[in-house]
Amino acid sequence: MAIEIKAPQFPESVADGTVATWHKKPGEAVKRDDLIVDIETDKVVLEVLAEADGVLGSIVANEGDTVLSAQVLGIIEEGGVAAAPAAAAPAAAQAAAPAAADGEDDPIAAPAARKLAEENGINIASVAGTGKGGRVTKEDVVAAVAAKKAAPAAAPAKAAAPAAAAPVFAAGDRTEKRVPMTRVRATVAKRLVEAQSNMAMLTTFNEVNMKPIMDLRSKYKELFEKTHNGVRLGFMSFFVKAATEALKRFPAVNASIDGGDIVYHGYSDIGVAVSSDRGLVVPVLRNAELMSLAEIENGIATFGKKARDGKLSIDEMTGGTFTITNGGTFGSLLSTPIVNPPQAAILGMHNINERPMAVKGEVVILPMMYLALSYDHRLIDGKEAVSFLVTIKNLLEDPARLLLDI
Known part of the structure; x- marks a missing residue:
């Protein structure tokens, strides 16, 4: 009995996919739930598993081919006998x-x-x-x-394959290597250009004294981790919590433009930019305004692990009303993040550096972080953008306003 191997049903936000890798060859035996083929979309890589035991009869869509939802990729001959090796x-x-x-x-x-x-x-x-x-x-x-x-x-060579896209050349080597751009990278590039072309995008900056949060984190991190079953208290949860509170006060920052309409969202779905081997991905914390610090930290940790393992689903990366990105992870001191359409704004975190600051007429060394808010000026006025960022600054410098849930 022949069983068709079909591409997954893509959501509306994904038009098509590309056949990335066939893990089985025609004539090779397969078992139910074996990984047969990877489909790369502009968001994630989807794994297609075998529906029954049998033999891979034929491949219809070769590596590099573009496929649509539910398109036939190949055939499994159920109960077939695997072809003998050449030897x-x-x-x-x-x-x-x-x-x-x-x-x-x-x-x-x-x-x-x-x-x-x-x-x-x-x-x-x-x-x-x-x-x-x-x-x-x-x-x-x-x-x-x-x-x-x-x-x-052979196994290490396969594991190292992703690094082949960024070859290391010897000094004085004038050779060149051309590799195809992945769909994820191509889509990111396209959207970044579209964002700058279609938006009246501006960026406003401020700085925040991180000492109150660092002191609070140092004081309660062990109790927090013990109370919440091993969940570690980081900085990102404070920023997400402060952002959700600021979004309540300035709903235009949490809105989006749809044609001639402004869509105001009564919820805060916060996208958290995560770096992976395949590029930057932005999984979304749904209803972050209802989440505790522990739930936020646990969600971010889960997303980070899935991103490293390539297991993020399309649903986890679809949507979002506001995004937070942390260039400080890589040592960035200051940047101008680009808004992720159709969102109207994005918050950029940066590296924490000790700097001399004037406090009540005295010079004090404090751990400071620059914040950047890029926003669509078509929707958000400068006053709203600046006030939104100042609100986040005030909440972070007085973390007693945010519930620790301990």
Whole structure:
């Protein structure tokens, strides 16, 4: 019975996908829930699993082909028999050949070949003979030993494959390497250009004294982690919580433009920018205004792990009414983040640096962070944008206003 392997049903926000990698070859046996093929979309890589045991009969969509929702990718022959490996033919010939003079069941082999196989832990019966009548020669064993030594290196080579897109050249090397842009990277590039072309985008800056939060975190982090079953207290949860409170006070920052209409959202779905091997992804914390600090930290940690493992789903990355990005993770002191359409604003966090600050007429060394708010001036007035950022600053510098849930 033939079973069609189909592409997943893409959501409305994803038009199509690209066949990235076939993990099985035609004629190869597959088991139910085996990974058959990866489909790369502009958001995530989707895994297509086998629906039944059988044999991969044929491949309809090759690697690099563009496919639509539910499009047939290949065929599984349910209950089929896997094709024998190429080496099976010589092995069969060996099995049919006369047994050795001593009556053993192993294939005919030259004494030198037997000795070399024993020294290297090679089963002589597994070696394909190329000599007359299927006789195993010394050269055949040498080839088998080389193949055995090369096999362990195959797994690391596959794991290192993603890094091939960014080759390292030797000094003075004038060679070039051209690699296709991934759909994720291409889509990010397209949207960044569209955002700058279609928005009246401005950025306003401020700075925040991080000492109150750092002191609070240092004081309660062990109790927080113990109370919330191992969830660690970081800085991001404070920023998310402060942002949701500020969004309540300035609903235009949480709105979006749809044609000639302004859509105000009565909820705060906060996108948190996460870096992964495939590029920047933005999973969304749904109804973040209802979440505790522990729930926010747990959600961010889960997203981070899924991003590293390539397990984020399209639903987890769809939507969002406001985004927070943290360039400080990589040491950025100041930047102008680009708004993620159709959102109207994005908050940029940066590195925490100790700087001399004037406090009540005295110079004090404080851990300071620059904040940046990029916004769509078509929707948000400058006064609202500045007031929104000042609200976040005030909430962070007086964290007693935010509930620790301990």
